[in-house]
Amino acid sequence: MWPLFEGRTCLPTTNGSASCTVGGYSSYAVNVSNVAQIQLAVNFARNADIRLVVKNTGHDFNGKSTGAGALGIWTHHLKDIEYYENYRGSGYQGPAVKMGAGVQAFEVYAKGQELGFTAVGGEGKTVGVTGGYVLGGGHSPMSSLYGLAADQVLALEVVLANGRFVTVTEESDPDLFWALRGGGGGTYGVVTSLISRVYPKFGVTVSTFDFSTGKDVSVETFWAGVRSYLERFPTHADAGTYAYFWILPTGPNAFTFLMNPFFAVNHTVDEFSALVKPWYDDLHELGISFQPNTTYYDNFYDGWMAGFPLETVASSTMMTGSRLFPRANWDTPTSLNATLNALRATITDGFALLAFNMKAELQEGFTSNSANPAWRETLMHAITSTSWTNTTSDTDIMVKMDDLTKAVGKWRAVCPDSGAYMSESDIQEPHFQQAFYGSNYDRLYKLKQWYDPTALFYAPTGVGSEEWVVKSLDGLPDQNGRLCRV
Template sequence: MAPRSMIKGAFLGALALTAPVTAQLADQVSSDSQAGVPLFTSETLQLTDDALATVSENQSALFQFGNASSLSTRSVNGCKVYPGDFWWPSKLVWNLFDAFLGGALIKTVPLAASCYKSWPDEYNAATCSSITDDWTDSNLHAADAASVMWPLFEGRTCLPTTNASASCTVGGYSSYAVNVTNVAQIQLAVNFARNAGLRLVVKNTGHDFNGKSTGAGALGIWTHHLKNIDYIPNYKSSSYSGPAVKMGAGVQAHEIYEKANALGFTVVGGEGKTVGVAGGYVLGGGHSPLSSIYGLAADQVLAMEVVLPNGRFVTVTEQTYPDLFWAIRGGGGGTFGVVTSVISRVHPKVGVTVSTFSFSTGTDVSVETFWAGVRSYMERFDTHADAGTYAYFWILNTGEDSFLFLMNPFFAVNHTVAEYNALVQPWYDDLSNLGISISPSTTYYDNFYGAWMAGFPLETVASSTMMTGSRLFPRANWEDATLFNTTFDTLRSTVENGYALLAFNMKAELVDGYPDNAANPAFRNTLMHAISSTSWDADATPAEIKAKMDYFTNTVLGQWRATCPDAGAYMSESDIQEPNFQQAFYGSNYARLYKLKQLYDPTSLFYAPTGVGSENWVVNSADGLPDQNGRLCRA
């Protein structure tokens, strides 16, 4: 005979609605916080033991908090519960969950479903045309509860098309998502997923290059609408006294930068316009146009409000949870809990000089001359980064013996035009002596926001025919002449073999006096964050795609790794197949992070590809590619 707990679970769906549910299951609590700054209103609506006690045992069974005696969760042959399984929640249970959420549950409809007749309620040629036109716009995907910026890692199951009879499935997108507007909804989702054995993912904007916020059969927590911003002129903690800002998890770069400019301060955030600053970006470390001066975004964090894997809502500071305060700041999103807000230090208003220009091979510029001009630039990476600047540049193969260098832009924080010109003059002189002509467009802005808006374009996303990989090249590769020659020759070979080079000349040292965190130690020594990519035809088979990916991972990026084997890569803009990701993305921090993962998430509720502890799991993807379109199972 089946255990009573199994029988109770099997009949829960039938019993769940024996009493009506008329309001969200939550209590209004005090706004006091151990962070020393009041909770946002969205954070004062919480799931409590008292709230759970107001409904029947049957109704509350799947929403109880975790504790040491309730570590075992449902699974199917060691896998997370999946649609179609016996243990998959019934429609009645999903309805109950939605009622407890206050109507915030979204059943996933793929963003491009309007292009497919198999979705008759969605099929609409005009809508399909609009979606197709905007498909590469990051705003489109950020504003959807399930869509991610890189559909390759969802499984490419529902792309825009003109063939209305083609197949469109939910695929690797989460099956449901909670449109979060308060903490209670996150707690309910965390408890429900843990107790029911469901896969759980967290999505803010979906920017991560490896699809960490998507997963087949998952319940998604969508934090995009947690948009509150509070400026704190005088914040005090044990290690800091000064101005700070509290940001909800859904605040994006363009929003916080605009607010900071209006109030006269500067905040460390991303280069991309739609990146969620207080979401996975800061949790993964977060490099910034300000990093050469102030370090990473994770370095700025002074306190966080977090829902833990057991469903409890806590304030994480140096005093309250020192181990989590270290781990969450840089240890990766979707790993230790769901952050609802962060308090970060801010900095004075700064002026910035922005310059763009290009040069290329041609009648008067031979291939060797072109590369001599590039080399002259790269030789000065330490000087430029140490001056506090940040440069975003491309080197492209444009045909046989044809190459283009594009500076877009050189971002010189705290530099007037005259100071910027003095800094780059030695390089400009070399270019002139080489016969390389440039026509820089250089402008000074008296504030970061204006410079950032002018300097960086809106992100182009959603390609399903390419994958990227990256490397953090350390200062040591510049300090040793032989090693610099090897590094330069390797990068030149990459471009000459047809692979684009997108790179950032920057540094990201931990500022003296800032508390240590779990950000990749490789960041602290870097002078260049370099990215490349590989691509394939739209009709390529999975086997052909995998062959391209493997060659890129092992050969192209393998040559990069060989120049700095002890360095690493930025986890949020990386190769999903990175060998030994534990060392590459976390370095010497990994053992400590893994131990904390087991302590705070003993049931492995939170999984993200290449996240801490992810080696204990495997996704059996439908197409054999390293995507999230498949059941998540114990390795």
């Protein structure tokens, strides 16, 4: 997904005589099809003191599934999906699904469509549901209603660093059960499958539209339209909806707003229209014209297929940064203005905004877990990025990455006590322990020492990773180099 972490030794090229090396990819990988093979790979890497990397889809934004010279465990083909109409366990009785480690969002959603259930997975179509996604928290188009994907987990099967294969539940091992659900992928063991609670089918209204600065819409009018939207975030999230929107700088003093899409779970078109009416009224009053394309689907799968774009993988020369903006930023007009100004300043400086208006509260009766506490307060997960070309020098990439980290500093400044979502973040996030794990970090760190005393599992920005450094060959924060103790 991210050529940067490979060390850019092997970028796609039209030059047939170009040379390249494996770089930061694992030197060898076990294409696993059963648990015993994972146990053998874990024991072999531990006994031989070889770097070990767990890779599912390779989607991780921080290169956590990459590592030069490593032995890789590739979980992609563990595709079993089993549905239980009436599962009992961990204080829960009801429908649940068991998913192998390689199951991707589009696969479990399709199975749900066939058998009549809805699983809490990502908006991204190809994300590995049982891998880094759920282990890092996992936000979903259903999150405003049901919480994070990690909250849904009832049991996991895991190969530990000592090679033992265990079933982890609240009853069998509450500490590990807590740590695995949100503490990050590639940290405590190799999850071979997990069981998640699922929900009945429900209807959804999906709406897309856009508006831009132009002849009739001045820059100030555009931002007034954005402010009116921001004001509605608490109401929209509390109504159980999830909105994925972009604000793009399209030229000097030119901006476009894209709603892509507004995903209103459990809303008919009429209910959706009533929800957004105050915002739309403001837009009309401001003279901003827009043409929503709004459709009701009687099930999640069709709405999700129609609503979310298939996002680019494997061609990006870019890096991201992000922030979880807490509800407190909506408390007063002053704090809301500060939030808007921080976003506006970043976008005016040329950075695109991709953001989600949502909430992700732990539902009543659910077992608490190690997901970043900042998620529980959030009303907006905002992402921005920087990019370069295949020929940009390493020095210039580093400058761009530093600029990105500084740009996100404007967001940190308006919510310093919040954090960022580890799975869609900046690898250079300052004090990542606080940002990605919050008050859970100390407990997660202690559990890491207990379950993985030899630090077999290493992932950049993972729990305990501050004790290690990758001596990358080009000086960039990539995985193309030896992993050494600090």
